[in-house]
Amino acid sequence: MNPVLAELHDKARAVLDPVHYDFFAGGVGDEVVLAENEAAFLRLALLPRVLRGKKVSDAFPVLISPTAFHKLAHPDGELATARAAAGTILVSSMASTVPIADVVAAATGPVWFQLYVQPDPEVTQALVRRAERAGCTALVVTVDSPVFGRHRRDIAHGFHDLPAGLAAENMRDLHGVPGLRKIEMSAFSWEDIDRLRSMTSLPLWVKGVLHPADAVLAVAHGVAGIVVSNHGGRQLDLTPAAVEALPGVVDAVAGRVPVVLDGGVRSGGDIALALALGASAVGIGRPVLWGLAADGEAGVRRVLDVLRDEYEHVLAMCGGELTRDMVVVRGTGVSGWRG
Ligand SMILES: Cc1cc2nc3c(=O)[nH]c(=O)nc-3n(C[C@H](O)[C@H](O)[C@H](O)COP(=O)(O)O)c2cc1C
Numbered sequence: 001m002n003p004v005l006a007e008l009h010d011k012a013r014a015v016l017d018p019v020h021y022d023f024f025a026g027g028v029g030d031e032v033v034l035a036e037n038e039a040a041f042l043r044l045a046l047l048p049r050v051l052r053g054k055k056v057s058d059a060f061p062v063l064i065s066p067t068a069f070h071k072l073a074h075p076d077g078e079l080a081t082a083r084a085a086a087g088t089i090l091v092s093s094m095a096s097t098v099p100i101a102d103v104v105a106a107a108t109g110p111v112w113f114q115l116y117v118q119p120d121p122e123v124t125q126a127l128v129r130r131a132e133r134a135g136c137t138a139l140v141v142t143v144d145s146p147v148f149g150r151h152r153r154d155i156a157h158g159f160h161d162l163p164a165g166l167a168a169e170n171m172r173d174l175h176g177v178p179g180l181r182k183i184e185m186s187a188f189s190w191e192d193i194d195r196l197r198s199m200t201s202l203p204l205w206v207k208g209v210l211h212p213a214d215a216v217l218a219v220a221h222g223v224a225g226i227v228v229s230n231h232g233g234r235q236l237d238l239t240p241a242a243v244e245a246l247p248g249v250v251d252a253v254a255g256r257v258p259v260v261l262d263g264g265v266r267s268g269g270d271i272a273l274a275l276a277l278g279a280s281a282v283g284i285g286r287p288v289l290w291g292l293a294a295d296g297e298a299g300v301r302r303v304l305d306v307l308r309d310e311y312e313h314v315l316a317m318c319g320g321e322l323t324r325d326m327v328v329v330r331g332t333g334v335s336g337w338r339g
């Protein structure tokens, strides 16, 4: 891991209430997938190309992945994250502790709204309208959470609700119970994706696809893009590392929509590996929370600056372009990972 990210993580751990630290850091079950998301990148290497004479582009292929409850990390909460997000896309969690309209107002770049489809279609519709009115430019529907993952750290602490004074603000007044943390998971289907698409003209992404067959279905149902993700190891503790599921999805999608990789990205090198394997961009979850907890807006900005700087350096070292034939599995010498 980049030493600046490690330092921000250490500082976050030192300043956070241990219950909240564990909520952010933890995963599901034995936390096998949580560890694998990072470990899998360390098993991959890059064969750089030389003498290509390419100028490195200044695009920074990073999104801020949706994470809940930023006011548990810092009193400014999602406002600080939004202010720091310049140059990236902020995917704002439906479970934000600042209302989406205020998040968008604080941001200088695009904000997308992450949505959990709610059992009551009217609640889902009201959330979509809130995101539209706020000025969000895409919807990201999280599809890997038909039920909540069982997080042993949270269970051990008895952490199951927000402290007094904090609320999932986007849910305010939607269940007739103002301000309560009332987000529900639901086992919805592709029909709900069709319904959502007919409900809004916003581009609709799905987040949490791992199986190539689901990627094919997602394209058939008209999604604008796919986030390959195992929810940062917080849902099913049996999946492969996110980056290991990436090539299969990329092949199934065959360039028809962009594919974003999320989970375990901790360095510019990880970004480069994901792009070489066919991702259009990566999403960053926990490192943003560590920056936020450690130093608010400035901390989040530092996380993004460090990743941007490292990524551009790696890209220059690789001749400005990243392709799958450049990826090698360490210990095997095999390149062109899985085709
Ligand atoms: C504390 C925390 C809260 C999260 N909340 C949400 C959420 O509200 N909606 C969602 O789709 N994903 C949520 N996620 C998953 C992230 O969007 C993302 O998939 C994951 O954090 C990526 O892995 P990384 O943390 O290794 O970068 C959350 C993750 C964490 C760590």
Ligand SMILES: CCCCC(=O)C(=O)O
Pocket (backbone or CB within 6 Å): 068, 095, 183, 231, 234
């Ligand atoms: C009710 C908020 C769900 C947050 C979430 O997705 C997570 O903690 O992983």
